[in-house]
Amino acid sequence: TGMQQELRKADIDMQQEQRKADIEIKKVDTEIKRDNWAKAWDFMKTIFAAGGIIYLILEATILK
Numbered sequence: 001t002g003m004q005q006e007l008r009k010a011d012i013d014m015q016q017e018q019r020k021a022d023i024e025i026k027k028v029d030t031e032i033k034r035d036n037w038a039k040a041w042d043f044m045k046t047i048f049a050a051g052g053i054i055y056l057i058l059e060a061t062i063l064k
Helices: 003-062
Strands: none
Touching: none
8 A cells, every 4th residue: 555655646746747847838838929929010010111111102203
């Protein structure tokens, strides 16, 4: 019975460590997704800003 209790305790400890590892992986995954969305948003802002500038230049040259 002593050996079984030790095995149960070791199993519980291993499950707790696995849960901690899973939580850490989810945190890192969330941070990566947040960073990717931020990069995509920055890229879109740059594209729209560049398009607006090009439009203003074309409008200024065509209307003259």
